Amino acid sequence: MFDLPPLRLLATEHRAERRRCVCGTTTAAAFPDHVGAAACYGPGVRALVCYLCVHQHLPVDRAAQLLADVLGASVATGTLAAVLAEGAAGLDGFLATIRDQLVAAPVAHFDETGARVASRLHWVHSASTSLLTLLSVHAKRGKVAMDQAGVLPRFVGVAVHDGWAPYWRYEDVRHALCGAHLLRELEAIACEPGQGWAAGMAELLVDVKLAGDRARAVGLQRVDGQARARLHARYARLLADGQAANPPPPATGRRRGRARRSPAGRLLARLEAHREEVLRSLDDTRVPFTNNQAERDLRMVKLQQKISGCWRTPAGAEAFLALRSYLSTARKHGMNPLVVLRQLFQGHPWLPAPGPLPAPPCPGAA
Numbered sequence: 001m002f003d004l005p006p007l008r009l010l011a012t013e014h015r016a017e018r019r020r021c022v023c024g025t026t027t028a029a030a031f032p033d034h035v036g037a038a039a040c041y042g043p044g045v046r047a048l049v050c051y052l053c054v055h056q057h058l059p060v061d062r063a064a065q066l067l068a069d070v071l072g073a074s075v076a077t078g079t080l081a082a083v084l085a086e087g088a089a090g091l092d093g094f095l096a097t098i099r100d101q102l103v104a105a106p107v108a109h110f111d112e113t114g115a116r117v118a119s120r121l122h123w124v125h126s127a128s129t130s131l132l133t134l135l136s137v138h139a140k141r142g143k144v145a146m147d148q149a150g151v152l153p154r155f156v157g158v159a160v161h162d163g164w165a166p167y168w169r170y171e172d173v174r175h176a177l178c179g180a181h182l183l184r185e186l187e188a189i190a191c192e193p194g195q196g197w198a199a200g201m202a203e204l205l206v207d208v209k210l211a212g213d214r215a216r217a218v219g220l221q222r223v224d225g226q227a228r229a230r231l232h233a234r235y236a237r238l239l240a241d242g243q244a245a246n247p248p249p250p251a252t253g254r255r256r257g258r259a260r261r262s263p264a265g266r267l268l269a270r271l272e273a274h275r276e277e278v279l280r281s282l283d284d285t286r287v288p289f290t291n292n293q294a295e296r297d298l299r300m301v302k303l304q305q306k307i308s309g310c311w312r313t314p315a316g317a318e319a320f321l322a323l324r325s326y327l328s329t330a331r332k333h334g335m336n337p338l339v340v341l342r343q344l345f346q347g348h349p350w351l352p353a354p355g356p357l358p359a360p361p362c363p364g365a366a
Contacts, residue, residue, distance in 0.1 A: 009071055012042070033347045041083075045073060047341035049083045054323045055337050057304050081316065087344055088319035091326055094349050098134050098329060101352065103154045105129050107176075107286050110152065110161045111294035112141055113302065116310030117317045124321065127151040128297045131352065133328035135301065135321040137314065142166040158284065160291045163270065176280035178291035179205050182271075189264045197242040198264070201271070204234050205278075209289040212281040223282045231282060235275065242268045297328060326350075 016029040034043050045067075052063040060077045067073045102108055112125045115137065123141040127134045127149060138145030143166040146152045152159065152170050160176045161167045167175065183202055190198035208231055215223045222228070246265045261269070271278060281287045304320070311317035326349070330340045333352055340350040 007070055009045070009073055034345055041073070041075070041079075043342045043345035045071070045075075046083045046087065046345045047338055049075070049080050050087050050323055050327075050341050050344075051338055053080065053084060054320060055327050057300070057307050059308050084319045084323065085315065087341070088322040090344055090347070090349055091322045094326055094351060095134070095322060097351055098132055098325065099150045101354070102127050102129065102132055102134060102151045105132070105155075105157055107158045107160065107288075108151070108155065109291050109294035109297075110146075110159055110167065111291060111298055112145075112164070113298050115301065115305055115317070117314055118312060119310065122314075122317070124298065124301050125149050126294050126297050128294055128328075130293060131329070131332045133297050133325050133332065135297070135325045135328075137317045137321055143169050146170075158280065158287050160287065160294070162291055163274070174280070175274070175277045176287045177274055177277045179209060179278075179281075180290040180292065182278065185263075185267055189267060192264065194245050195242075195264055197238050197245060201235075201238045201242070204231065204238060205289075207231060208279060208282060212285055212287075212289060216285040221285055223285070228282045232279065235279065239268065239272055242271075300324065300328075 014031055014035055016031055018026055018028045020026045048067070049063065052058045052066060053060060058066065060080050064075050064077050064080055067075050107129065109128050110126065112123050115122050115124045117137060117139075120139070122137050122139050123145060125136050125138065125145055134149065134151065136145075136149045138148055146166060152167075152173065155170070156172055158174045158176050159167060159170070160178060162178045162181045167173075183205055186198045186202040186205075189195050190202065192198075211223045211227055211231065223231075242264065246262060246268060248265070249261065276283075281289050301321070301324070311320065326340070326344070327337050329352060330337060330350055335350060343350050
């Protein structure tokens with residue numbers, strides 16, 4: 001039989017002696033760094049608070065009830081909020097390290113999602129890899145917010161994203177479009193009459209993914225030249241078929257500028273303009289076919305919104321996202337979240353090991 005021992009708080013008394021020399025000088029011993037008041041909760045309790053609120057997404061009131069019922073610790077909800085702020089305040093060095101490692105990554109994923117902060121719409125921005133997560137919040141969705149996040153302005157690798165217009169403003173970055181987003185758009189257009197090219201383009205994108213997966217599995221940096229040539233030729237033929245089925249609308253002379261195109265026409269224009277970005281994984285097998293990594297990292301933020309509704313202050317949102325970045329990165333490295341949270345409240349936050357230097361781009365990847 002496996003069971004839990006009785007759970008209770010452990011009280012530790014710290015004593016610091018003061019000694020006065022015959023010369024009149026008084027020397028006092030120091031208390032441990034994590035003991036900041038005459039009566040306080042230790043790093044274990046504070047780590048558990050962050051674990052419940054940030055990792056398990058319990059609302060603050062229910063987390064306080066759990067601490068009272070299980071540990072007999074009558075912690076006020078205001079104290080829990082203060083613990084989250086304290087934890088986030090100790091992560092400045094961690095966040096700077098994560099930014100630097102993301103900037104040096106050969107491939108990174110970027111995405112954004114709406115969130116309510118102080119009853120107003122804000123945007124949570126993510127930058128991530130399979131080992132790193134950085135989340136930030138801003139009142140705006142575009143380039144100003146991306147600049148403040150601190151990754152894309154210095155990034156020179158391959159940025160995988162969904163094609164949101166502000167990403168293209170980073171000209172030193174090589175871009176890759178998420179194939180899953182394109183497949184969803186193509187599926188919707190393929191249901192319309194006369195749009196058979198969309199189904200063919202969807203089949204082509206699936207073949208592109210399979211070709212990249214096979215090349216990556218055998219350690220190749222790019223897909224075989226003949227296979228790449230065939231896929232590029234199919235892509236061009238399907239674009240031509242789509243443009244024949246969706247000619248530009250005739251100018252009426254009633255409105256200035258270009259006439260508004262159909263959804264199929266707009267998608268065709270993007271597929272034509274960003275051909276290299278759509279097929280990036282053929283030329284560089286480090287680049288995944290989808291942007292699912294970024295979406296997985298943002299999923300817990302959406303869960304938090306569903307449970308708690310919104311963040312009441314920008315400072316509370318920033319504290320949650322800093323701690324979420326810390327825990328997500330630690331879990332990606334196989335670390336126990338309670339262990340790294342205890343380290344944080346002991347004044348020595350866990351840091352990921354420095355990553356390898358970015359590999360040079362594959363020939364033809366630019």
